[in-house]
Each structure stands twice: as C-alpha cells, then as structure tokens.
Amino acid sequence: MEYIETKCDPFKYLGETKLLHALGLIVRDDYRGHKLGSRILAARKPLCLSQGINATATVLTGPASQISAERSGFEKNCVISLKELADQGLNYPSDENWVTNLGVMVKKWDSSCPRVWDSWEVDDTKWTIQDLPPEDENAALDILIKYFLKDEVLCRISNLLEDPVSLQSITEFWRISMSQRMCLACYNEVDGKKTLVGMNVCVVDSAEERFPTIEIEGDAWINVYKAMVYIETKCDPFKYLGETKLLHALGLIVKDDYRGHKLGSRILAARKPLALSQGLNATATVFTGPASQISAERSGFETICVVSLKELADQGLNYPSDENRVIKLMVKRFK
Structure with missing residues (x-):
C-alpha cells in the first residue's frame, strides 16, 4: 500500500x-x-x-x-x-x-457547489443551469426514464423501456455517471419554487479508460450502447481532437412541458464553463435525433462522423435498414 x-x-x-x-x-x-x-x-x-x-x-x-x-x-x-x-x-x-x-x-462536493454555469430571467421566471446536487439525483433519473427513453431515437427503436434488464442497467449507468458530480441540471424558479426541468448527464472520459466501466446488460441497452461504440470506433473523438480527456455526455433531455424555451441549447452551451473548470478543452457526444443534431449545430458543434441506421443494421445491430435516418458524432472545442 x-x-x-x-x-x-x-x-x-x-x-x-x-x-x-x-x-x-x-x-x-x-x-x-x-x-x-x-x-x-x-x-x-x-x-x-x-x-x-x-x-x-x-x-x-x-x-x-x-x-x-x-x-x-x-x-x-x-x-x-x-x-x-x-x-x-x-x-x-x-x-x-x-x-x-x-x-x-473524482470531484469534491464542497461549499462552492452547486456552481451556477448560466442563469437568466424571463418575465417572472428565473432559469438556472448548475451542477446537479446529490439530493436531486432520483428526480433526474425519473426525468431520464420518463422523457429521454421514450424520445431518444435508439432507445425508442430498441424498445428499451419494455426491457426490465436494460432499464435497470441504463439506470445504474446513469447513477454511476452522476457520482462524478459533472452533470448539468436546469431549474425553473417561480415564486421561490425551484423545479428541475432538464438535464445533461456528463462525465469526464479518458482515452485510456472509459467511464463508467460498468457491465452493459439487457438486449435493448446493449443494442443502443453498441451503436454508440461503433460510431466512436469509426472516428475516435480523442484522436480527432488531439485530447486525452474529454467531456462526454449521454442523456440530454428537457421535460415536455418546458420545451420551446431553447433550454437544450442553453444546457449544451453550459458545457463550456463546466469543462474548462476541470481543465478539459473539448466535448463529444453522439446525437441521434434531428432535433438534438440541429440544437448541437446551433451551439457550435462540428459533425465528425455520420452513420445511418442501415449501416448499424449491416453491423448486425437490431435497427431498421433505413439510409435516411442517421446518428452523428459531434464535437466542440473550447480552446
């Protein structure tokens, strides 16, 4: 020792x-x-x-x-x-x-936390993007399960919500990711009442060892995870950006009744101060749907690899042989 x-x-x-x-x-x-x-x-x-x-x-x-x-x-x-x-x-x-x-x-949770990365007011509503505090992890998981899994393209096609083993495994994956204390949380505050309305599960990832190193279980979750591994194997974001560590993310979501305020773009933009605070110079994410891809592009992300659902199907994964629907590996440099 x-x-x-x-x-x-x-x-x-x-x-x-x-x-x-x-x-x-x-x-x-x-x-x-x-x-x-x-x-x-x-x-x-x-x-x-x-x-x-x-x-x-x-x-x-x-x-x-x-x-x-x-x-x-x-x-x-x-x-x-x-x-x-x-x-x-x-x-x-x-x-x-x-x-x-x-x-x-990995990261201290001290008196400086939660740190606020963005805040603004519209009429009588205050919006804040900050660190996700430990006491709100369960609420965040509820949002991911209720909204993200039904909306995200690969999860929806794979029927992940209908697979109990996959649901348990991806929930554990998110829970471990949250333990790094790198997740972004978006709050709405009206008359002093603060409500968690959106979030982005972010982790510090290393080229040498990916986080979290947890077993991926369940046919549906394996199907989703292998698609993301495939596109990042095809174009390694660490090599492309020349970085040994990146801010990776899996799970950007805003609750249905709070959409239309461009909160997704705000959350994506908040990755910059979060990343720089940890000495990270770039971020990378697989964006799977047209709306998230457009939002990422508006936030300054660059597409470095495009894979169609047909290509995923050709790799033996359980997706429709559709050339028109694509997932994109997108990156953004902060320095």
Missing part, C-alpha cells in the same frame, strides 16, 4: 493536506448481495464533511471492492499489478492480470 501511494501521492493529486483514509471494508458473508459495501462507501461523504475533510482515498485490492468503489463515485488514480509488486522485492506472485487500485474521489 505504501508503494502505490508513493507512486501516486493522493494528497498531491487532490491538492489536500488532509484526507479520509481507510483500511478494511468488509461485509459478513451472509449479508452480502445487498450492496452494503457501496452504501458504506457512500457514507464516507457525510462523515468527511462533518470533519471539514473534502476527499477520501483508499487502496482497493480486489475486483469486488474495486467495482463497488467505482459505483460509489471513486476514480482509479493509480493501478499496479501483483507482478510489479513482486518486481519491487515483495512476496507476491508475478501476476500481471491481478491489479491493485488506488481509488480517490
């Missing part, structure tokens, strides 16, 4: 003088399967903040604990194999496949 923390000092990485460290997370055998590990990890946040500590770091040694930590919003800051430990003269098998991770919180 000392070796991995020497290799990548979590204090320097996080810019902190104090951290919540841990050694020993365990659940009794007969109580496993209830995601108690993830709950215990999540409980570190209020514990930390009660002591004025902004972040936590842990050496995670097994696959199960590593998966649990990722689901709770931890980032792999450093990875070493047992072979590397053996090469240091320690008594471990020379195994390159078994790895140990140093996990750290």
Whole structure:
C-alpha cells in the first residue's frame, strides 16, 4: 500500500493536506448481495464533511471492492499489478492480470457547489443551469426514464423501456455517471419554487479508460450502447481532437412541458464553463435525433462522423435498414 501511494501521492493529486483514509471494508458473508459495501462507501461523504475533510482515498485490492468503489463515485488514480509488486522485492506472485487500485474521489462536493454555469430571467421566471446536487439525483433519473427513453431515437427503436434488464442497467449507468458530480441540471424558479426541468448527464472520459466501466446488460441497452461504440470506433473523438480527456455526455433531455424555451441549447452551451473548470478543452457526444443534431449545430458543434441506421443494421445491430435516418458524432472545442 505504501508503494502505490508513493507512486501516486493522493494528497498531491487532490491538492489536500488532509484526507479520509481507510483500511478494511468488509461485509459478513451472509449479508452480502445487498450492496452494503457501496452504501458504506457512500457514507464516507457525510462523515468527511462533518470533519471539514473534502476527499477520501483508499487502496482497493480486489475486483469486488474495486467495482463497488467505482459505483460509489471513486476514480482509479493509480493501478499496479501483483507482478510489479513482486518486481519491487515483495512476496507476491508475478501476476500481471491481478491489479491493485488506488481509488480517490473524482470531484469534491464542497461549499462552492452547486456552481451556477448560466442563469437568466424571463418575465417572472428565473432559469438556472448548475451542477446537479446529490439530493436531486432520483428526480433526474425519473426525468431520464420518463422523457429521454421514450424520445431518444435508439432507445425508442430498441424498445428499451419494455426491457426490465436494460432499464435497470441504463439506470445504474446513469447513477454511476452522476457520482462524478459533472452533470448539468436546469431549474425553473417561480415564486421561490425551484423545479428541475432538464438535464445533461456528463462525465469526464479518458482515452485510456472509459467511464463508467460498468457491465452493459439487457438486449435493448446493449443494442443502443453498441451503436454508440461503433460510431466512436469509426472516428475516435480523442484522436480527432488531439485530447486525452474529454467531456462526454449521454442523456440530454428537457421535460415536455418546458420545451420551446431553447433550454437544450442553453444546457449544451453550459458545457463550456463546466469543462474548462476541470481543465478539459473539448466535448463529444453522439446525437441521434434531428432535433438534438440541429440544437448541437446551433451551439457550435462540428459533425465528425455520420452513420445511418442501415449501416448499424449491416453491423448486425437490431435497427431498421433505413439510409435516411442517421446518428452523428459531434464535437466542440473550447480552446
């Protein structure tokens, strides 16, 4: 443990003088399967903040604990194999496949959050685009399930809402994505009442390791996910932009009764200050419908790859053989 923390000092990485460290997370055998590990990890946040500590770091040694930590919003800051430990003269098998991770919180949620990225007033209505706070995650998931899954082209064609396994898997995907604290939330405020009306699920993605690394389950969700993987394999946005990290997004939606105010374009524009605050120079997204593609173009996005539903069908995916309906991989540079 000392070796991995020497290799990548979590204090320097996080810019902190104090951290919540841990050694020993365990659940009794007969109580496993209830995601108690993830709950215990999540409980570190209020514990930390009660002591004025902004972040936590842990050496995670097994696959199960590593998966649990990722689901709770931890980032792999450093990875070493047992072979590397053996090469240091320690008594471990020379195994390159078994790895140990140093996990750290990706983004601090402190007194500066939620940060407001855009705000404006029209008549007696105030609009705000800000960080999505943890207490509104369930409301955000409800919006994604109720509105995004019925409207988004690939999800609708794949009948994702009718596939319980897919619905559970994509919900977990979104929940883990939200743990990065990079999602944009749009609020409407009238007479002091603030309502979440739209959002964009954003994550910091690395060319070396995509986030979140969660198993994609369910025929419909696999069908949707493989379409997005295919277009990004055809034209790698990291290589195209010359960047090692990007702001990626999956899930831009505005509730039906709040459409017509160009909130989608406003949310897209808010990616710029969000990205720059994290040292990111560009963003990339697969836009699947004509309306979102037009909105992205108006917001300064550039199309770098176009794939028709017919091409997806030719790849063995479950889409109609339609040459006229296309998905677009679009990017925008901020610097």
